[in-house]
Amino acid sequence: MNTSTTTMNPAAALVQAQGVSLHYGKKAALRDVSFTIPKGRVVGLLGHNGAGKTTLMKALVGLLAVEGELQVMGVSPRQDRAQLLTQLSYIPDVAVLPRWARVSELITLMAQLQPKFSAERARELLRRTSVGLDDKVKSLSKGMVAQTHLALIAAIDARLMILDEPTLGLDVLSRKNFYEMLIDEWCDGERSxxxxxHQVEEVEALLSDVIMLDEGKVVLSISLEDIDQRFVALNHDAAVADAMAAAHPLLRYRDQGRTTSLFDGAPPESLTGLGQRVRPSLVDLFVALTRNPALNNKTSASA
Structure with missing residues (x-):
């Protein structure tokens, strides 16, 4: 399997990582990770549980020290964390809001803690939701809490927002509302x-770029515009399955009742006329380029 990485254009980069590694004891959580995030991008970070996503995000906000070169908006996240946090917003996967507080009290608290926070902007964003300023957090649904959290974070005049599983546990409608608010009210072509x-299908249409992690390594870093140029998927009849298999595709899967063979790069010319080219989805690429730890464990147990 070819897992070579295509890096993004480093021009006007907000994040630059080169050879970043991190170990928990003898376990490697990140292994020689390199990628770039320019301004004005919406980047999806994909990986199975334990692939290193949360570790990487914590490193980006200065919570973990790493080996290698890591710069976020021109500074070291670990050494210059106070300066970094004036330009960065972060919602971790364990983020909670105090249940006893009213929404208006949270806005007042944020205004006292974050110099670049706009209370008026937060109230403006909340007017797009069904959350009231007098509501207590404990009275809100999970979806309303997520929207409140996003409104508070999006009201900070930052250049980069980092979100770790922000819609975990929400229903489909709540997730849709969250992402609509994020794209409509925060992304402006300058901020990233x-x-x-894990909801790859739901966010694919929102993303401009994707970074895939597998066991602490970057197996793909690419813009969605470049996916069609690099990856070729041919939808074909069963009669030519053996010929396709002989060319060693990354993945073969069923699509619309026929088999699709996915290649990294152009397949042999002799095959191009044997199938219809289709666009591979992020899910297809994710399955092709990463391993499923659960399946690996089952295989090891049965070996």
């Missing part, structure tokens, strides 16, 4: 978002 999620 890095978002980790």
């Amino acid at each position: 978002v890095l978002i980790s999620t």
Whole structure:
């Protein structure tokens, strides 16, 4: 399997990582990770549980020290964390809001803690939701809490937003409302978002770029515009399956009742006329380029 990485254009980069590694004891959580995030991008960070997504995000906000070169908006996240946090917003996967507080009290608290926070902007964003300023957090649904959290974070005049599974546990409608608010009210062509999620199908249309992690390594870093140029998927009849298999595709899967063979790069010319080219989805690429730890464990157990 060819897992070579295509890096993004480093021009006007908000994040630059080169050879970043991190170990928990003898376990490597990140292994020689390199990628770039330019301004004005919405980047999906994909990986199985344990692939290193949360570790990477914590490193980007200065919570973890790493080996290698890591710069976020021109500074070291670990050494210059106070300066970094004036330009960065972060919602971790364990983020909670105090249940006893009213929404208006949270806005007042944020205004006292974050110099670049706009209370009026937060109230403006909340008017798009069904959350009231007098509502207590404990009275809100999970979806309303997520929207409140996003409104508070999006009201900070930051250049980069990092979201770690922000819609975990929400229903489909709540997730849709969250992402609509994020794209409509925060993304402006200058600021960037890095978002980790397992709901790949739901966010694919929102993303401009994707970074895939597998066992702590970057197996793909690419813009969605470049996916069609690099990856070729041919939808074909069963009669030519053996010929396709002989060319060693990354993945073969069923699509619309026929088999699709996915190649990294152009397949042999002799095959191009044997199938219809289709666009591979992020899910297809994710399955092709990463391993499923659960399946690996089952295989090891049965070996």
